[in-house]
Amino acid sequence: MIPIRCISCGKAVSAYFDEYQKRTAEGEDPKVVLDDMGVTRYCCRRMLIGHVETW
Template identity: 45%
Template sequence: MIIPVRCFSCGRVIASDYGRYIKRVNEIKAEGRDPSPEEIEKIFDDLGIERYCCRRMIVSHVDLISEIMPFS
């Protein structure tokens, strides 16, 4: 679905960081490889996402909007 605007646990705004996170991950994938856990951690650190609850919200998000749109 759509990324939640705020973290469910702490209330920090995370929706604005999601696009930048996806962009950085896609840059790594464009090189023909999957990002390592260390690279993911570096991306989060660069974006200023320090809390594990906020990281969980972004990492565990599954973008299904393109699959659901034909049914609306």
């Protein structure tokens, strides 16, 4: 499960995860997807790009 908020800045990132995961699975570039969704902070981008489902 992805954390609800970014560990560094506190912005809610879990709201973006489903769309990010769906669009990247379809072959879109992660940079383009994050830019399109308005996720501009490096710390928040790291939370979405580096997340690995463990269950």
